[in-house]
Amino acid sequence: MARTQRSGSWRRRDPEPDAERDLGPEPDHEAVARKILLDRLAEQPRSRAELAAQLARRNVPDEIAEQMLDRFEAVGLVDDEEFAQLWVRSRQQTRGLAGRALALELRRKGIDDEIVRDTIDTIDPESEEAAARAVVRKKLRAMRNVDEQVKIRRLVGALGRKGYGPGLAYRIVREEVGAAEDPFDADDWDDDA
Incomplete structure (x- = not known):
């Protein structure tokens, strides 16, 4: 490869294109698909649709992609039902998402x-409900000096973004904000004691 100097810096010059250049043997699409599938599944569980999209991005022919996905499904490495259950458990525990939000995520992942x-x-x-309460309690810790109405509005909004319905969100927030109030509040003391 020749080098040329341009504007005071050295730059590589590509060789002349050769129309007769040998591009090598045709890739073994099945081996490529197998490697892609195994690599992706080793990272984390994935839906069939996610894996099919990955194969398409890597230019694996549709016929071979379907064949490989069917084979992986037959041996239990690809299972959309199991994937959906794992996804729901994980996202509910780690993110506190409600069923509506989880359903939306699963549909985006290509689940039937x-x-x-x-x-x-x-x-x-x-x-x-326990997941919603955990979200509210966690957020309440950072809202000690915030007005009660602002707290309620922010917390109901946070639950709404996580897929909880307004009735459930409002009830849980009111209960948790009430439980988080200072137990030594002057209004709670009995003067007759």
Whole structure:
């Protein structure tokens, strides 16, 4: 490869294009697809649609991609139902998301609507409420010197963004804000004691 000097710096000059240049053997698309699938699944569980999109981005022919995905599904490495259940448990615990938000995320991941409905139906209302309370309690710690109405508005908004309905969000926020009030408030003391 030749070098040329341009504007006081050295720059590589590409060789002349050769129309007859050998591009090498055709890649083994099946081996490429297998490696992509195994690499992606080793990182974290993924939905079939996510894996199919990854194969398409890497120019694996659709026919081979479907064949490989079917094979991975047959041996249990790709399972949208199991993926959905793992996703819901994880996101509910780590992010405190409600069923509506989780359903939206699963649909974005390419999970079939029937699987989404079945998975969301398994969410225990009590655990969903507990997750909402945990979100509120965590945020309340940072709001000690904030006006009560502002607290309520911010907390209800935070729960709304996590997919909780307004009725549940407002009830939980009122209960948690009430429980977080100072137990030694002057109004609570009994003068007859």
